[in-house]
Amino acid sequence: xxxxxxxxxxxxxxxxxxxxxxxxxxxxxxxxxxxxxxxxxxxxxxxxxxxxxxxxxxxxxxxxxxxxxxxxxxxxxxxxxxxxxxxxxxxxxxxxxxxxxxxxxxxxxxxxxxxxxxxxxxxxxxxxxxxxxxxxxxxxxxxxxxxxxxxxxxxxxxxxxxxxxxxxxxxxxxxxxxxxxxxxxxxxxxxxxxxxxxxxxxxxxxxxxxxxxxxxxxxxxxxxxxxxxxxxxxxxxxxxxxxxxxxxxxxxxxxxxxxxxxxxxxxxxxxxxxxxxxxxxxxxxxxxxxxxxxxxxxxxxxxxxxxxxxxxxxxxxxxxxxxxxxxxxxxxxxxxxxxxxxxxxxxxxxxxxxxxxxxxxxxxxxxxxxxxxxxxxxxxxxxxxxxxxxxxxxxxxxxxxxxxxxxxxxxxxxxxxxxxxxxxxxxxxxxxxxxxxxxxxxxxxxxxxxxxxxxxxxxxxxxxxxxxx
Amino acid sequence: xxxxxxxxxxxxxxxxxxxxxxxxxxxxxxxxxxxxxxxxxxxxxxxxxxxxxxxxxxxxxxxxxxxxxxxxxxxxxxxxxxxxxxxxxxxxx
Numbered sequence: 001x002x003x004x005x006x007x008x009x010x011x012x013x014x015x016x017x018x019x020x021x022x023x024x025x026x027x028x029x030x031x032x033x034x035x036x037x038x039x040x041x042x043x044x045x046x047x048x049x050x051x052x053x054x055x056x057x058x059x060x061x062x063x064x065x066x067x068x069x070x071x072x073x074x075x076x077x078x079x080x081x082x083x084x085x086x087x088x089x090x091x092x093x094x095x096x097x098x099x100x101x102x103x104x105x106x107x108x109x110x111x112x113x114x115x116x117x118x119x120x121x122x123x124x125x126x127x128x129x130x131x132x133x134x135x136x137x138x139x140x141x142x143x144x145x146x147x148x149x150x151x152x153x154x155x156x157x158x159x160x161x162x163x164x165x166x167x168x169x170x171x172x173x174x175x176x177x178x179x180x181x182x183x184x185x186x187x188x189x190x191x192x193x194x195x196x197x198x199x200x201x202x203x204x205x206x207x208x209x210x211x212x213x214x215x216x217x218x219x220x221x222x223x224x225x226x227x228x229x230x231x232x233x234x235x236x237x238x239x240x241x242x243x244x245x246x247x248x249x250x251x252x253x254x255x256x257x258x259x260x261x262x263x264x265x266x267x268x269x270x271x272x273x274x275x276x277x278x279x280x281x282x283x284x285x286x287x288x289x290x291x292x293x294x295x296x297x298x299x300x301x302x303x304x305x306x307x308x309x310x311x312x313x314x315x316x317x318x319x320x321x322x323x324x325x326x327x328x329x330x331x332x333x334x335x336x337x338x339x340x341x342x343x344x345x346x347x348x349x350x351x352x353x354x355x356x357x358x359x360x361x362x363x364x365x366x367x368x369x370x371x372x373x374x375x376x377x378x379x380x381x382x383x384x385x386x387x388x389x390x391x392x393x394x395x396x397x398x399x400x401x402x403x404x405x406x407x408x409x410x411x412x413x414x415x416x417x418x419x420x421x422x423x424x425x426x427x428x429x430x431x432x433x434x435x436x437x438x439x440x441x442x443x444x445x446x447x448x449x450x451x452x453x454x455x456x457x458x459x460x461x462x463x464x465x466x467x468x469x
Numbered sequence: 470x471x472x473x474x475x476x477x478x479x480x481x482x483x484x485x486x487x488x489x490x491x492x493x494x495x496x497x498x499x500x501x502x503x504x505x506x507x508x509x510x511x512x513x514x515x516x517x518x519x520x521x522x523x524x525x526x527x528x529x530x531x532x533x534x535x536x537x538x539x540x541x542x543x544x545x546x547x548x549x550x551x552x553x554x555x556x557x558x559x560x561x562x
Contacts, residue, residue: 101542194523208522237529238522302506313483320484322557327548333558334484342486350485354476354495355502357483368506373519375512380520413501429523453524 003028004164008221011167012069015062022062022072025167026055026116029074033118033165040141042150042159044079045087046119058114069224070113076166078157079120080127080203081212083107086117090203091135092125094344098325104201105236106170106212106229113228118166122156125346126316127177127205129153130418133409134348141405144186144442148402151184153177157215158185168225169215174206175304176397176422178213179434183397183446186436188222188463189215191422193454194429195240197226198233206311207238209304209426219435219463226456245457251285251465254458257292257390262421267399274438274445275396281467282394292390294382297424299375304423305416306359306372313356319344351412376427383428387452392462395421397434397446425450433459437466470500 003025006014014020030048037043051074058072077083080090082100084107089095103111110117124134132140132155140155142148143163150159154171158181161169171178173191182189190213197212204210214225232241258279263272283289321327321340328343330336345353359368386393399420408415425432430453434446447466451459463469476496480487487495541553549556 098546101539101546234529234531238526296512299509299512302509305502306506306509317484322547322549322555324546325548330558333560336558337484338481338486341484345485350487351495351498353483353485354479355499358471358475358479358499358503361479361482370519371509371512371514373521374514374517375509376520377517378512378514380523412498413505416502416505427523 004032006167007217008069008073008167008224009218011073015067015072022055022058022116023052025072026051026074029118029165029167036163036165039146040143040159040163040165041138042121042140042156042163042165043076043119044089044091044122044137044156047086047117050086051116051118054114054116058116061114068113070110070115070228072114072116073167074116074118075110076118076121076157076160076169077107078123078154078169078171080123080172081106081170082201083117083120086120088120088203090126091123091137092345092349093136093326094319094340095325102201105198105233107201109229121154121160121169124153124155125349126203126312127153127172127174128312128348128352130176130180130415131403131408132156132181133405134346136346139405142185142402144444145402147404149184149405151181151398151402154215155181158182158187158189161185161187161215161217167217168221170212170229171215172202172205172210172212173426174209175308175426176419178215179397179422179432179446179448180418182215182434183436183444184402186439186444187215187217188219188433188435189213190222190226190456190459191425191432192226192230192456193242193431195238196230196242196431196454196456198231198236198239200233200235204315206308207315208311209308219433219460219469222433223460242454242456245455249458249461251287254392254462255288255290255390256282257290257386257393259294259297259386259393259395260291261294261297262395266420267396268401270440271396271399271401271445274440275394275447278437278447278466279394285465290390292386292393294386294424296375296378296382300379300424300427301416301420303372303375303379304419304427305355306368307376307427309352309356310359310369311356313353313360316349316353348412379424380428383424383430391452391458392455393450395448395450397421397448401440401443421448429453431456431459433463435463435466435469471496471503
């Protein structure tokens with residue numbers, strides 16, 4: 001038995017029974033990282049010393065019989081989430097030497113359970129991208145096929161879990177950044193309901209869209225992590241306590257909607273085939289399936305690519321060469337700002353700042369930003385109407401298989417189009433789960449299940465019911 | 470197609486130094502993206518209220534008392550500092 005192949009649940013059982021220690025588990029994962037990270041590059045930094053110390057502390061708790069389910073669990077944390085004392089670069093040159101001065105709330109919660117932090121995971125710079133190619137420090141490779149991208153922006157988190165370099169990971173999802181890499185790497189990913197998880201200590205990207213969530217090997221493991229990190233936090237005014245899910249779950253009482261607008265040209269035929277076959281499996285188990293319509297779907301990506309850069313251009317104004325990290329110097333204050341941002345930010349980050357600045361600038365605000373916010377209302381109403389009839393919505397997570405490294409690097413719009421099935425969820429604020437349902441060759445196919453606000457328990461129940469999960 | 474002058478104006482508003490070569494690149498890329506975004510024009514948004522957040526928000530208040538002082542840690546991260554202060558270039562001539 002290899003320790004790094006176990007799930008959270010299996011690892012917890014072994015720790016409880018004394019079959020192995022948290023230190024054994026930690027050392028096994030560190031060995032795995034040493035062996036694989038040079039090829040996959042899931043981790044930007046590894047904190048070997050800290051992880052070993054945390055594992056020893058976890059063993060102390062276990063020996064006292066005080067262990068929780070995440071005690072001693074080795075994790076990878078996306079590098080835009082602050083772990084006090086560790087570098088937090090958001091994969092950007094502008095924060096290359098930035099050390100987190102405090103813990104994000106999710107990290108505080110994991111520390112209370114004595115989870116172990118192996119290191120910080122690679123990502124697209126400031127979480128802007130769908131391939132992890134926008135990292136300032138190098139590309140993460142897809143563990144299922146090293147010539148392909150892992151998806152993004154939480155590509156390091158997904159690759160770490162997929163290659164057993166962590167038992168779980170945290171990512172952030174602004175328009176698909178947990179779900180797309182989870183689908184590309186063949187792991188489970190959850191984008192929680194907006195507000196279910198505190199964003200305190202997460203580098204702000206697009207604040208009305210961002211959520212932190214888990215990536216794990218199984219649906220059950222994702223649920224375990226979600227339950228630990230969620231909850232109201234006084235440090236994030238948008239956070240709330242999730243109402244408890246219904247205790248009883250009966251597949252035969254569940255109604256699922258299949259939005260006809262999600263099965264159009266552009267989707268890979270093999271992906272569509274696998275998704276349809278997964279839907280059939282649910283039908284065979286007694287789930288009622290019906291076609292629904294989300295009529296404004298075609299506008300979602302356009303509205304998203306106005307709202308997202310607009311919020312980003314405001315949030316990233318703080319990286320000015322004065323308060324954090326890199327400073328280019330300059331002859332006067334304006335020069336310092338211009339040079340620091342011009343040299344510190346990579347091409348995609350600058351592209352989004354420009355796009356957002358344009359959309360918010362005088363004369364264009366009504367045509368772009370205000371219109372996008374109105375379209376957002378239309379999309380929200382589509383989902384509200386759909387959820388009057390159904391309990392969950394099934395869609396593909398991605399229209400295409402993981403693409404080759406470099407394939408879309410020179411065409412930003414084609415990269416944006418990869419997010420076509422994931423962005424609406426963030427605009428509306430609802431939760432969505434993705435898990436692998438099949439493989440075509442080496443490449444996994446992910447099914448996305450979208451739920452009602454705070455309907456995470458329905459998503460987990462549906463996910464667990466899938467044959468083989 | 471947006472003009473080169475517009476690209477330069479946006480870059481200045483955003484405080485981004487960009488080269489002449491980049492100006493041409495961004496002109497092309499931003500125009501392509503904005504062309505795609507044009508499709509929003511077909512949506513009927515008359516009588517539709519804008520949405521800024523997924524759910525309605527409530528203000529959060531706390532007692533006005535000092536908490537753990539993180540000041541030194543935060544100032545430590547600034548590239549230019551003196552004593553316990555962040556140093557900024559002079560803004561008045």
